Amino acid sequence: MLASLRLILFPLLALALSFPAEAATQKKKSTSTATKASAGTTVRRATAAKPTPAATPAIDVNGVPITRAGSVLVIDPQSGRILHEKNADQLRPAASTQKLLTALVIVEAGGLDEELVVQPSDTWAEPTKLGFRAGESYTRRELLEVLLVHSMNDAAVALARDNAGNVELFAAKMNQRAAMLGMTSSRFVNPNGLPAPGQYSTARDLARLAQAAYYNRTIRNIVMKQTVTFRYASGRVATFQNTNRVLGRNPYCNGMKTGYTDAAGKCLIASGTNGGRDVIAVLLGDTISSIWRDAANLLAWGLSA
Numbered sequence: 001m002l003a004s005l006r007l008i009l010f011p012l013l014a015l016a017l018s019f020p021a022e023a024a025t026q027k028k029k030s031t032s033t034a035t036k037a038s039a040g041t042t043v044r045r046a047t048a049a050k051p052t053p054a055a056t057p058a059i060d061v062n063g064v065p066i067t068r069a070g071s072v073l074v075i076d077p078q079s080g081r082i083l084h085e086k087n088a089d090q091l092r093p094a095a096s097t098q099k100l101l102t103a104l105v106i107v108e109a110g111g112l113d114e115e116l117v118v119q120p121s122d123t124w125a126e127p128t129k130l131g132f133r134a135g136e137s138y139t140r141r142e143l144l145e146v147l148l149v150h151s152m153n154d155a156a157v158a159l160a161r162d163n164a165g166n167v168e169l170f171a172a173k174m175n176q177r178a179a180m181l182g183m184t185s186s187r188f189v190n191p192n193g194l195p196a197p198g199q200y201s202t203a204r205d206l207a208r209l210a211q212a213a214y215y216n217r218t219i220r221n222i223v224m225k226q227t228v229t230f231r232y233a234s235g236r237v238a239t240f241q242n243t244n245r246v247l248g249r250n251p252y253c254n255g256m257k258t259g260y261t262d263a264a265g266k267c268l269i270a271s272g273t274n275g276g277r278d279v280i281a282v283l284l285g286d287t288i289s290s291i292w293r294d295a296a297n298l299l300a301w302g303l304s305a
Helices: 002-017 095-109 139-151 153-164 167-180 202-215 215-225 247-251 291-304
Strands: 032-038 041-046 071-075 082-086 115-117 138-139 227-231 237-241 251-262 265-274 277-286
Touching: 071 202, 071 291, 082 202, 082 291, 095 139, 095 153, 095 167, 095 202, 095 215, 095 251, 095 265, 115 139, 115 153, 138 139, 139 153, 139 215, 139 227, 139 237, 153 167, 202 215, 202 251, 202 265, 202 277, 215 251, 247 251, 247 291, 265 291, 277 291
Parallel strands: 041 265
Antiparallel strands: 032 041, 071 082, 071 277, 115 138, 227 237, 251 265, 265 277
């Protein structure tokens, strides 16, 4: 009976959440209200959704959307209940999704409104970078915002070096925090997810990380942003778009972090909320043409499961 009910409800919700991967028009976000999910944590919940006509996704025998991602895990972050998994323990590069761990370490260290001075070594990260210069000063919060919204690799290096002295020592902090979260199948070498020997994670471990980040108020408020405006020391102002296209097109989506390298493929940790329910979907090793649709379909399914 439950399986039949889910098969009825999911296609209806999928109409509101799935969309063509090539669509360029962004959907207006619905009015949100703030509720408390845990002590000191503000969670914004969508109160309404405007249905978007779209083809119902292909589903497997259990009614779960079929995706092209190599590894998948869908979880209810409130209870920790796993709703769906596929190759969730397969070791894979996490690409920039691991910047959520970088952000968690930085935020928990505090002092976000204090300034750091850019060092020459901070400017060497490629390819997505702010392009700041040695000697310039920025607050940690400013760099954290562009790190999470537009995935700036040099911002990650500057924050890591400022926090621990160098990237290697910061990676040790990342691994220590990951162990505390129960991420037993992960090892991190740098703060930005750029390819490095011996660096890997799993969909299951990243879901544990995403749970912690989801209920961190500072991180949560940043990953929800459609854009972030950055003022360079020279006075130049630039506005950066969130790299998470599901966030811009889906009224249920409220974060979290994208990732891509040739080795990792398209990666995405996507979160969504509706009617008091929350869901997080981790997708690793997907394709450029299907990642956004796959993530939206999994959010739809998870919120109706």
